[in-house]
Amino acid sequence: MSHYIDVIIPLPLERLFAYRVTAAEADFLEPGMRVAVPFGKSKIYTGIVHHIHQSPPLNYEVKDIELIVDELPTVTKDQLKFWEWIASYYVCSLGQVMRAALPKSLLLESETIILKNPDTEVNDDFLDDKQFLIMEALLHRPALKVKEVMDILDRKSVLPILKKMLEQEWIILQEEVYSTYKPKTVKYIFLNKRYKDEEQLKNLLDDMTRAPKQRDTVMSLFMLQTGNKLVTSKLLQDRAGVSRAIIKALIDKNIFIEEEQAIDRVLDEKEQGSELFELQPAQQEALNEIREQFAAGKTTLLHGVTSSGKTEIYVRLIQEQLELGNQVLYLLPEIALTTQLISRLKHYFKHQVLVYHSRYNLNERLEVWNHVIENKEPYVIVGARSAILLPFQNVKLIIVDEEHETSFKQFDPDPRYHARDAAVVLGHMKKADVLLGSATPSLESYYNTTLGKYGLVELKERYGKVLMPEIQIIDIKDKHKRKKMKGHFSDSLIEQMQEAFKNNNQVILFQNRRGYAPILECNTCGNAPQCPNCDVSLTFHQYKKQLRCHYCGYHTIVPPECPSCSSTSLDTKGFGTQQIEEEFKELFPDLKIARMDLDTTRGKNSIEKIIEQIDTGEVHCLVGTQMLTKGLDFRNVSLVGVLSADTMLNFPDFRAHERCFHLLTQVSGRAGRTAERGKVLIQSYNPEHQILQQVSTYDYGAMFKDQLEDRYQFKYPPYQRLIRLTFKNRDYNTTLQAGQWFVNALNQIEHGVEVLGPEFPAVTRVRNLYQVHVMVKMGKQHHPNTIKDYIRKVKRSFESIKGFNSVRCNVDVDCY
Structure with a gap:
């Protein structure tokens, strides 16, 4: 009897596809294993086995699989169920969920490979220059990829040339499946085993009296290797103070042996973690309440004011699960947040901390995936929203920190899932405790606590009983009228900044728009350059002297004159973080400012560098967009200035007021996180606005009640x-x-x-x-x-x- 497998293919197709397998393959295969399967005329995809059966499909011809990729499942059965829930709830295909979940290194790629036709003798006289270059390359290499041919010919359009060569039967094409994963390797230096004997080593050192550098290098290696420590070439060079050439000479003489070994990209060496801090009474009470809610089987919302010590509570709960041998998932909305948190968690849990997000390269992400599925040791996995898709074996605690953040929602491409909501479902499937934490909970989560669906635990005071920052609303309409503005800074804000700097404190400035100015406008005809691809004005970026589109990435140089009327009178309208940075330098020329927005944090370690500059006091002021608001912990910041609150209030979205409250409360929470009370100055043209008044008094309850009434009236979530x-x-x-x-x-x-x-x-x-x-x-x-x-x-x-x-x-x- 024939055997078949239904396979998930990483394409936006709703159905599964059946492939024929042998009886032996059917016995070996399990759901969650990867198989390479033919699809269409010539493509090969990696599919995931969904289930094995003996029912032939009726409406299409069944193909055989190409090969079995795995010896053990790459995806767990529970994970397949979770994928099915995501595909069903968010109206997408299982293939799209698979593509989002699997690291690219696990998705084998199909690429066109060009080979020299062994059955055809090619006469060079019939080849033109481009064809000759391709054939010449194939003499020295067994195969070429299409993109390599592009590089050789230095042109993009190579398919017509290859088509002609195919017609002449000079070359043949092959679809080759290959994996992109390569283990990271390090070269270690060892002393040849024959010198393990003390007598032999002594004789060797005596013979090397005329080569003192080589002698010192041997001694250095001998000292470094005590305790069976592995020694890299670089470590030995640094310790002995010699060049690579000296080590190479010793390898050539067979005194040293160099071995290449695969190492782990994501795990630190095993160490004992530090002792936990003692919790304060309010924290201990909150922890006890959380345990009670968990015992009742409830997802729990921890509503704790900014700097109330929520992380210390999380750490206690994590420790409990790790000691029981369970996995923990800790979700964060922003990669910027992981930097500070990882150092705190590694302080306690050392090598048991794994990190998973898009700034890590493919190989690092694959190694985290493997550690999670192998489950040889309990880990806490810290990550952005994609970490919810990892193959957990026995996760028993899921923490969603800053649960109100919109970054937990995937907007493009499919699956358009919300990691917070998916975490609640995953917790239910895995019988894991789920804890949502925020100083400004989303209306939906808080509403669920009023219905009794979620448990509610509150932390109403800051750690160490530090007072909440004093918030002052500045009427900039009045300041402009009385000519008390310098650029976009009111006299009150400048005065408070001077006071903070005088006391050796730092300042955060918040403006939720990157670039220099959103519009460059002609003063003569009013023309503003538009993006040719999108219906938006181009944003002016001062440092690169560019106009950029923040939707599609199009950029062009700033025109010297108006393209419409040729006037040279061009002016900027509105302002972004770059303009604030420039104005700060004019106001405080002797002080240093750093900027944290999408433009300055693109690199893998760029966020760490900015945070380090703040922590070490190298930078006096930090200006940035909403990245700043997300739970960062700066100990020496005493003042926060919000340059304009109005853009957030006037955004055309039913959640604009709620989000404005979240952002302003969160950015206010960056001030005065130690002994001294912080200050927050919010500049606005509409200081009497209800939301601003609620922010200034930290009245979450009033905001919740007002917004809930509006949502009910206009049929919006959580009612619809x-x-x-x-x-x-x-x-x-x-x-x-x-x-x-x-x-x-x-x-x-x-x-x-x-x-x-x-x-x-x-x-x-x-x-x-x-x-x-x-x-x-x-x-x-x-x-x-x-x-x-x-x-x-x-x-x-x-x-x-x-x-x-x-x-x-x-x-x-x-x-x-």
Whole structure:
């Protein structure tokens, strides 16, 4: 009887695909193993075995697999169930979840390989220059990839040349499957075994009296190797004070032996962690309450004010689980946050801390994946949202820190999951405790505590009973009228900054816009340069003298004159972090400022460097965007200045006021985190705004009550669920027609939900694609799975319509 496997392929296709296997392969294979399978005419993909069966598919011809990649499953059975939940809840395919979850190194790649045809004799006289270069390269190398041919010919268009050579049968093509993973290796130096004998070693050193440097190097290696320590070439060079040439000479003489060994990229050497600090009474009480809620089987929200010592509570809970031999997942919204937290966790747990996020390279991420699935030792895994997709074996505690942050939501591409919500589901599947922590909880999480779905634990005082910072709202409309502004700094802010610097304290300045200015405008005709690919103005970046689009990355030099009227009178409107940095240097020329935004933190270690500059006092002031607000702990910051609160308040989004409260409260919490009370100055044209008043008094309860009333009135979460459908196409009318067709099709089904749109968003065109939104609102009386099934059904019909072939349709569940 034939045997088959159903395979998940990393493509946006809803179904699984069956492949034929032998009886022996069927016995060997398990769900979660990787197999290389043919797909389409010539491609080979890595698939994950979903299940093994004996039922042949009816509507297509079954192919055989190419090869079995794994000896043991790469994905656990529980993980496959979790993937299925994500695909079902967020209306996407299992293949898309697989592509998001697996490190690229585990997805074998299929690339076209060019080989010299062994059956054809090629006469050089018939070759043109480009063809000759390719054939010459194939004489010295067994095979070439297409991208290597591009490099050899120094041109992108090589396919026509290769096509002609194929027609002449001079070359042949082969699809080669290869893995991108390479273990990291280090070369270690050992003393030849024959010199382990003391007598032999003494004779060797006596013979080397005329080569003192070599003699010293041998002695240094002997000393370093006591205690069976592995010695690298660099360590030996540094200790002996010699060059690599001396070591090479000793290797050539067979006195030293050099061995290459694979090492772990992500684990430190095993050490004993430090003792934990004693908790303060309020923290101990909160910890006891959390344990009670966990015992009752509840997801728990820890609502603790900024600097209340939430991390110390997390550390206690982590320690308990590690001692029981369990895994712990610690999710953070921002990579910037991991830097400080990792050093704190490693202080306690040393080598048991693993880190997983996109700034780590592919090989580092693969090694974390392997450590988690092998489960040889309990680890705490610290990571951004993608860490939720790791193959946990026995995770028993999931911590979601700063749970209110929008960074936990994946907006593009699929799966558009929310890591906080997924963590709650994963915890339920794995019977793990889930703890959500925040100084400013999201409305949805706090609302769940009022319904009794989540447990609530509160920490109302700062660690060490330090007072909350004093918040002052500055009316900059009045300051401008009385000419008390210098650039974008009010006299009050400058005065407080001078006071802070005089007391050897540091200052944080917050402006939630990067670049120098959002608009460069002609004073004569009012023209502002636009992005050719998107419907937005280009942002002026001072340091590179560029205009840049923050949506698609397009950039151009700043024009010397207006392209519309040739006037040279060009001026900037609005301001970003670069302009604040420049104005600070004019106000305080002797002091140093650093900037933390997307432009300055692109490198792997760039965030660490900025944090180190602040911690060591090298920098007096830090200016930045919302990166600054996310739980960073700067001990010497006494003053926070918010340059303009109005842009956040006026953003066209139903969560704008809630998010403004979150951001301002969080950035305020960076001030006065030690003994001295901090100060916060918030500049605004509308100082009487209700949200600003609530921020100034730390009144989360009032904000929660007001926003909840608005949400109820206008049918927004947490009272209604939202699903947003986005249609994208190069043609304006086609995009609109696609949206309208979908709305009409949805409205033909008796579902009773509210379907709004189609509507163009504020930025209509991004990367030359017009986009239109359709919003589906579901009340508590509707079953979400039924509505999602309707949407899937309509989407399948939509994709079969010839006129909409080129239209992309994305489904975003809980699109906020």
